[in-house]
Amino acid sequence: MTARRLTIATHGHCFDGLASAVTFTALYRALHAGETVEVKTRGFDYDGRGAGVAEADLDGDDNAILDFRYTKSPRLTWYFDHHATAFRTPGDRAAFEAGAPPNGFYEAEGTSCTRLIAETARARFGVDLPRDDDLVEWADRIDSARFDDVEEVVFRPAPALQLASYVERHGSSDVLTDLSARLLTGPLGALLEDPEIARRVAELRREKLAALDVQREVAGVDGEVVVCDLSARGPLTVEKFGLYALFPRARYTTQLFASEGRAKLSVGFNPWSGRPCDHHIGELLRPLGGGGHRVVGGAAFPSVDAGRAAMAELVRALNAPP
Numbered sequence: 001m002t003a004r005r006l007t008i009a010t011h012g013h014c015f016d017g018l019a020s021a022v023t024f025t026a027l028y029r030a031l032h033a034g035e036t037v038e039v040k041t042r043g044f045d046y047d048g049r050g051a052g053v054a055e056a057d058l059d060g061d062d063n064a065i066l067d068f069r070y071t072k073s074p075r076l077t078w079y080f081d082h083h084a085t086a087f088r089t090p091g092d093r094a095a096f097e098a099g100a101p102p103n104g105f106y107e108a109e110g111t112s113c114t115r116l117i118a119e120t121a122r123a124r125f126g127v128d129l130p131r132d133d134d135l136v137e138w139a140d141r142i143d144s145a146r147f148d149d150v151e152e153v154v155f156r157p158a159p160a161l162q163l164a165s166y167v168e169r170h171g172s173s174d175v176l177t178d179l180s181a182r183l184l185t186g187p188l189g190a191l192l193e194d195p196e197i198a199r200r201v202a203e204l205r206r207e208k209l210a211a212l213d214v215q216r217e218v219a220g221v222d223g224e225v226v227v228c229d230l231s232a233r234g235p236l237t238v239e240k241f242g243l244y245a246l247f248p249r250a251r252y253t254t255q256l257f258a259s260e261g262r263a264k265l266s267v268g269f270n271p272w273s274g275r276p277c278d279h280h281i282g283e284l285l286r287p288l289g290g291g292g293h294r295v296v297g298g299a300a301f302p303s304v305d306a307g308r309a310a311m312a313e314l315v316r317a318l319n320a321p322p
């Protein structure tokens, strides 16, 4: 009997992208019990050039896009996403609404793609996917920044957060394929006992704590917004929630990075500020070629100057009434 080939295109360098691949693979295997299934996982990143999953990337018998932009293609058989910017054009949206693919699930304000898959598995397909390491719950908390205590996240990260840090840095297609296979058969904690992963996790911790000192030095506050221009500071590995721990009362944060002449802007709402998020950050970034969710987003630019200009524009927009 020939194997059934499943190709998964998921959000690369992202814990929700990884957990989505694991959760979807578990669902797919449950739906094809008794068959041999070969899974290939590819990671895709938002790189500011509008690149997405190409039709040629969808080379399985079944092809799923998870936690990433929609691609209209007859080869696409599964789609799960929760990004506000999932559809590039009204035509893409219309094709999806018209039932392409037949197994398409989209939740615009969903907290994570992983939870959407797990809930759909249960509600639509009657497949329960229990795990004892709370993979779905962690993906959901990480993707929606749902933590009680930001200091704990930044200074005493739980195993899932340590693995998330590893995936965010090292989660290319090969790594995602390997990790997702191991997470299908074992608990999350076991991955951190892998000496190579443990070494890299420790290295990332050191880099992030060093970067916190730089952020503390560089960042300032403009109205409601923390402005942290790191573009002149060389490559840094920053803790995703670092600015929130440093500026617990600020409502929004903007941060600019540069590497090899290109710039990357990341923008976030501080869920620990105790105040509402009055803007849709993903939508504010869309005209700048970026995207994201209501509370977090990013964009990339061909030059540092373009990145700085965009950052100033975002700071103005976030300080303006919604």
Ligand SMILES: [Mn+2]
Pocket: 016, 017, 067, 082, 112, 113, 143
């Ligand atoms: Mn996600």
